[in-house]
Amino acid sequence: MTEQDLKTEEKILEAAMTVFIQKGKAAARMQEIADTAGINKALLHYYYRSKDKLYESVFSIVIKQLLxxxxxxxxxxxxxxxxxxxxxxxxxxxxxxxxxxxxxxxxxxxxxxxxxxxxxxxxxxxxxxxxxxxxxxxxxxxxxxxxxxxxxxxxxxxxxxxxxxxxxxxxxxxxxxxxxxxxxxxxxxxxxxxxxxxxxxxx
Amino acid sequence: MTEQDLKTEEKILEAAMTVFIQKGKAAARMQEIADTAGINKALLHYYYRSKDKLYESVFSIVIKQLLxxxxxxxxxxxxxxxxxxxxxxxxxxxxxxxxxxxxxxxxxxxxxxxxxxxxxxxxxxxxxxxxxxxxxxxxxxxxxxxxxxxxxxxxxxxxxxxxxxxxxxxxxxxxxxxxxxxxxxxxxxxxxxxxxxxxxxxx
DNA sequence: GTCTATAAATTGATAGAC
DNA sequence: GTCTATCAATTTATAGAC
Missing domain, CATH: 1.10.357.10 (Tetracycline Repressor, domain 2)
Incomplete structure (x- = not known):
């Protein structure tokens, strides 16, 4: 995994955290997460296969690392x-x-x-x-x-x-x-x- | 407004309340509300113009009548x-x-x-x-x-x-x-x- | 008023070029 | 790894018959 990988993955995760936490899972939009991360929507699916998986990653981090x-x-x-x-x-x-x-x-x-x-x-x-x-x-x-x-x-x-x-x-x-x-x-x-x-x- | 009107309108409202409250606005489905009310989806739009309006009615009732x-x-x-x-x-x-x-x-x-x-x-x-x-x-x-x-x-x-x-x-x-x-x-x-x-x- | 059928819009996901 | 373009699925909303 290159350094660029990590950077993008982290950007996505951070953006996803912001959007999911603020909007809730159902109301969150992959497009908005992509925009917030400053990358393309397709990249979300490249790194995390689906909205579900991305959400799970966010939730897991919030709970296991933050709380x-x-x-x-x-x-x-x-x-x-x-x-x-x-x-x-x-x-x-x-x-x-x-x-x-x-x-x-x-x-x-x-x-x-x-x-x-x-x-x-x-x-x-x-x-x-x-x-x-x-x-x-x-x-x-x-x-x-x-x-x-x-x-x-x-x-x-x-x-x-x-x-x-x-x-x-x-x-x-x-x-x-x-x-x-x-x-x-x-x-x-x-x-x-x-x-x-x-x-x-x-x- | 006939008696039938009232009945249907109330049925819809009651069903909408159940679904909206349980699922949240974004995750709630008009289809599920219709099913719960035992009527057709198109009728929802006949009585309440949109999902938004229906939601507002529900929220208003919960707050102003229940709480x-x-x-x-x-x-x-x-x-x-x-x-x-x-x-x-x-x-x-x-x-x-x-x-x-x-x-x-x-x-x-x-x-x-x-x-x-x-x-x-x-x-x-x-x-x-x-x-x-x-x-x-x-x-x-x-x-x-x-x-x-x-x-x-x-x-x-x-x-x-x-x-x-x-x-x-x-x-x-x-x-x-x-x-x-x-x-x-x-x-x-x-x-x-x-x-x-x-x-x-x-x- | 109520239904069936269908349109219109939104949105998650993928294909393929670079 | 990243993008553009597009598909496919879901879902809200409407048209039109009864």
Missing amino acids: LPKIFKILQEEEDVFALIHQFADFYVGVINKNPFIPLFVIEEINKNPNRLSNAVLNSGIPIEQVIARFQKAMDEGKIRKTDPRQILVNLISMCIFPVAARNMLLPILFNNSKTEYKKFLELRKTEVAEFIIQSIKI | LPKIFKILQEEEDVFALIHQFADFYVGVINKNPFIPLFVIEEINKNPNRLSNAVLNSGIPIEQVIARFQKAMDEGKIRKTDPRQILVNLISMCIFPVAARNMLLPILFNNSKTEYKKFLELRKTEVAEFIIQSIKI
């Missing part, structure tokens, strides 16, 4: 549940804010192709059971109040993802269309979400 | 912030659970057509400012801890909507694919979300 590795690290390494919540919220709000179209992209994929993402997560080695056990232990030790640990986890993820997915609705309704205000709001959220949860579960 | 009125009532009438949180969570988790494809449908629309939903909300008369003021007052009175009321509102909405939007991911990861478990989890959430928030903000 999962860091989360894996946090969930794996952080023993203290309060610190875990903080780190998780900080990373998640940050990465999603930097890639604001990912939530829609992922939620769409979840609904169109239910098993792909969950399999990726399950195969990624992310130790969900361990994390839940860690929360359970904190409850047994009287550090946090007793509740279903999954409720806490779901709350955490919800609060990180949704405000970005719903950006275009929140912006006019809560922020008078001020992007500065909204940005400040999200920046604060990195700690706010964690504090909100800890405030709720600590004893 | 907004009840929320308006709750936000308008309920003075006590704790009760407001409870009622809001109870209704929202319930309606979304009954119509699990709505979150994706709405989020998609938010991103494709940013102003439509927010305008609908802004024009619905939902008293956002009043609600925020009510939270502010509760803070001033020392009933809840001081924070940005919008953070609380966003948390509330996030926790109601996301778990249903992400159903297909949560199901295998947190519930071993047990729909019964997941259903129980969501049923509990109607009160759990409200309690979680109140626990966090009360003094």
